Amino acid sequence: MNSATDQLTIRARSLTKSYDDAVALDQFSLDVWEGSLLTLLGPSGCGKTTALRVIAGFEEAAGTVDIRGRQVLGPNVFVPPEKRKVGMVFQDYALFPHMTVKANIAYGINKKTTGNRVEEVLDLVGLSRLGNRMPNELSGGQQQRVALARALAPNPDVILLDEPFSNLDASLRDRVRRELRTILTETKTTAVLVTHDQEEALATSDLVAVMYQGRVVQVDAPAKLYTNPADPWIADFLGDADVLPSTGHRGYAESEIGRFKTDLKGRVIIVVRPEDVQISMGEAPNAMVASSEFFGHDQLVTVALASGRRVRSRIGPRPTYEPGEHVRVRAIHAQVFPGQV
């Protein structure tokens, strides 16, 4: 990816914006590479929608934004949204309720080229037969596809999607997400997606940028992000994680469930994910089963260590453990951060 030959589609630097009482963007910087799908992931209120709206030109901020090498926001520069070649898919889709599906899609294209392009895009999203319907005659999933088709129709440089799946039923969400990914890949479209749903971000994207209080705190590929979070907050935000206090000493941090390599010295925090925690019966038990939740394909067993701290272990359906059983617990992987629990 980030090789020199690749082209940068969006380059945002030091975007800063605050509302009356809250900071929305604080030195927000981001690179989006041509043809990739990047997800902005963060808790609600972290400023991710504001970042998207600033890139699209619906709001102003201090800092700079370049789209395909052209500055659209900067000191004394403001290119209005209609001149940015950015396609936006809104959270509530914002389909024009007084226009047919076709008219909605044709809205952003020049009249001369309208004919073919509309059919083409309708086909792409699989709605060829619904072109003459009104938006209110479509299901939620269909409306979402029209919104995507409308944004794709003018061949924008980049597509911005604001929580595109949040208005869909849980049962539909996975399917629509896969379809979206396929369409974006097929058309080699660069896209930025905003979500607060960790699984959605990890499953859909090439890169995930985690946002916290108005700034990007880590950008990485999903697997790397999950296994090597930059700090304990990100680790916890991305999935289940337990923490243990320890001390860094001679290249290791010792804990009740194993010792882990680290160059840190002094007080440290060990962060461990349940899938990295193994349980066994038998010799030298070091913990007691406190509770267990059975999900079918896996189970989550919570154990209490001698120190009183609890850690969770995600294991397969067999064997099952009863509360009160004495077991041996060991972590095969963990991350060590400086700091104190």
Place this chain on the structure above:
Amino acid sequence: MTAGPITVSTATEPPQQGRRSSRGWWTATAIVLLPALIPPVSLAWQVVTEGIGAPIPFGRLVELFLGTLALTVAVTVTALGIGTGTAWLTNRTNLPGRKIWMLLAALPLVIPSYMAALTIIGATGPSGLLSIWPGVEIPTPYGFLGAWLALSVFLAPMAHLIITPALRMIDPATEEAATGLGASKTRVFFTITLLQLRPALVSAGLMVGLYTISDFGAVSLLRFDTFTRAIFTLYAGQIDRRPAAVLSVVLMVLALVILFLERRTRSRAGYHLKSTSRRRRRIELTGWGKALALGFLGSFAFVALIVPISVLVFWLIRGLDAGQDLGMFWDEIGRSLSVSTIAALLAAAAALPIAMVTTWKRGKFSNTAETATWAIYALPHITVGVAVVAFALQWIRPLYQTLGLLILTYVAMFMAQSVSTTQDSLRRASSDLEDASRGLGRGPLATLRRVTVPLAGPGLLAGSALVFLSVMKELPATLLLRPNGFETLAIRIWSSTGEGFYTRASAASLALLAVSIVPLLALTYRELSD
């Protein structure tokens, strides 16, 4: 860095303010609202700085206040009683012809108060309609009685229209639960239905009260002294207009207090009523109950619709028979139509930015803009007239008594009607639509033309129809602000009635009702198709 069980901040996104795309709308709102606020504010300032002029005797003030209060209380109680009755009977019972009764109960609202006064005067007295039966002669009820009757009958439809939606929103389960606990129909009505209706009843009562203290037409023709009548007398009869200004400011403050109370109840009412789609059973009326209900609705329709129309037709025919000259009033019709149309169109244009910044483009000052719009709407029109005249004489003398100033005053007074219908239209659509259009490569003007105006369209049209009807009927502001010799239908009805030319007044009244029918039908059709 935080550690341990980490809590994720769940603060909600800050409100979408400071959007770049909303600046134009806010500027337009300021251009519309600020000038509209100037005359009333400047009148209040003038009273503070220039003193009160020849003082109005304290006894006279008390008399005016008590008169206004007594009339307001009497009219409010009566109109609420009738309005609750018509709303309940037409919405919650199995009465035959409910749809028609519903329409008939609302219809008298189109009759302006001075026309109501005309029909009372024209029906009674030695030559009135009722005297065609030998031996029957009812003296004309000038004073409190006449004003009370005229205003009650013609404000009851307002109460009916405010209470009806509230009645429909009461969860039927609460009434069913009460019945299930063994309560009788009467007990259910008083302890469940009526109590849940309380916010709507308060709101309706305050609106009726506001109209009563603002009314000029009925009290002036039926000669009952209230603030409005006193203001007009002080204004027309004296060179020093400061006393009229003082009374105007007092009345404005009174009206704003009532408006404030009404807005507060309305915002609270939402907690009591929740929308429901469940079907409710209608109450079966049988025997005496049915007869009583039909008698009640029938007599209301008789008094509020049949009598007025009969009186007007009676005087028209009698005058024509006697070979009376009706006076050419095509000019009046033309003037009324043209000022109403222009004001209606301008009010729609003025309403769009206000409706935008209070729906799609909400920001810090949205509530302020909305409050200001309603405050201007609530000011009694006679006081608006006094304020605009005072302001014009001092600052924009060339505009004094021009058609332009008259129309601008109409727009300011009535644009709230247009704002409210336009808000309804905009609320049905997503607030992101303008951004969506901009994002698809369309500039601000193309967005306005292709997205905003088409979506606001139904509301703008309905608003225009409402403003048209209001301007058509408007009396006191026209009286104070019109250019010399500029007679409208409303002025003609009022002055002819005052001078005893009932035939002329009736002819003009029928003309006014006739031209009001088209926008009225358009509005009714819209209601029915919703």
